[in-house]
Amino acid sequence: MSLLGIGSVAFDTITSAYGTAERVLGGSCTYFSLAASYFTQVRIVAVVGDDFTAREEEVFRRHNIDIRGIQRAPGKTFFWAGEYGANVNEAQTRATELNVFENFAPVIPREYQDSEFLFLGNIQPTLQADVRRQLGGVRLVGGDTMNYWINNTPSELAETLKVMDVLLINDAETKSLAHDTNLPRAAQKVLALGPKVLVVKHGEYGATVFFGDHAFGIGHHPFRAPTLPIEEVRDPTGAGDAFAGGFMGYIARQGELNREVFKRAMFYGGVMGSFAVERFGTERLQGLRHEQIEERFQLFRELTHLG
């Protein structure tokens, strides 16, 4: 079933111990939609500038991603430059040029009105809520946020959290949002703010999903999915967005919302995140085969399941 993603499309210059990739296609919406495209039909809303050419369009088209919702504005596309040192979990930002992204006002095209699943990528919370209002009969709303919005727009974020069914954030964001340093306690506090389901991403340790009381009638026991111990993390950029893409894409493909679907979605999220980091930018996410995804899913299962 159709999945709509909003967020950023960008050009990134990324440096890690493995080298530098100059002005490669990036942005949360790009990673998200590429990862999700292996599971379901994806459509996106984003904004790009004059430097976004037929070559970039082609990347989305090859994955059957509907880009009619991409707005074109005069100026340059969002640009980010970052560098990863010994600690690959933390990027040093070298440049952030918002460009056309600064005045992004997402508009949902009429052709997207039948979208059943929605993912609100990490943008200003009021814009996220506004997108939600533009869509009527959506079945599940997933969303992301970051410490910048948690710290600087808490009341706007509080409103937006009420319209999110599933919030996907990391450990630090969960603790910061809940003002609590104990993760499971912080998770319960975040669930009390609105989301029915909270996915907390632990980087190299996988992710845990916490369910609110009566969320989809599936009980409140948490579930933890692993990630693969990867010896060569070339570029961690977009791992969280790829996780969200695998997670939401798998759910959208199933249509049904039950505990087993959420559990497997956690595995597929981890699978897509683990692929993303193996190459610079979106390179790895652009060239996957379905057998490779299933093979890694099985690896994740062997990594965690008793006989």
Next chain:
Amino acid sequence: MSLLGIGSVAFDTITSAYGTAERVLGGSCTYFSLAASYFTQVRIVAVVGDDFTAREEEVFRRHNIDIRGIQRAPGKTFFWAGEYGANVNEAQTRATELNVFENFAPVIPREYQDSEFLFLGNIQPTLQADVRRQLGGVRLVGGDTMNYWINNTPSELAETLKVMDVLLINDAETKSLAHDTNLPRAAQKVLALGPKVLVVKHGEYGATVFFGDHAFGIGHHPFRAPTLPIEEVRDPTGAGDAFAGGFMGYIARQGELNREVFKRAMFYGGVMGSFAVERFGTERLQGLRHEQIEERFQLFRELTHLG
């Protein structure tokens, strides 16, 4: 089958957000042996002072732990005081009084010579190797170490690692020992130093076991066990030792060394570690019932297994 543990017996004064416990029974060997006692017959070698009374002896006896190997020396028992702040994963040491532990020279009593499983708790590496030499036909040697020995006695530790079959350490210790910040790569480097099996403990994220080539003929795919998200971590002291106790105790009970045994041992390690932190000191480990251990094992399984 019989499991021999060596390490420290101590009195600890522990402060956390939940209060203070004054001079409670602690030490790596105490946590280890109590946790292991739920699985197999345990015997220990340690040193205590005049302040170790019949009351402390009774704790071990109630768990059928053989303490004939406990040496008594004039003076006081090892004393440690520590405090946990907002970050429960890191203790601030307030006092360390080695006392009789300073001159600990472990001697294996004749009655222990038939021990089939050995755990070398975290003491000076040369002493660990010396204990290993005192035991002939042992089937599996597990061991622990810490950053202090990694940094200050690297060559002694290098010798000791050659006689360890299973090394159980945490993420930071693994990276420090391997001089590599990437965990799976660091794990491979540590395995090259001697141990056939490396268990890396990730604190609240569980633990991963890495197998060396041809280790017990069980293949080299890693396996990851969870821990329970615990809302009230009263006192994390001894969690790693309790993990080692559950891990080694389960293996000793099985007798057989295959991949499934190691996998389940990882789960039982996590189970015992998760109990340890729920109360101050060894309180929780002193009063468990087997049904509670099995119940938590099932919780761990539900937390991680797809349907």
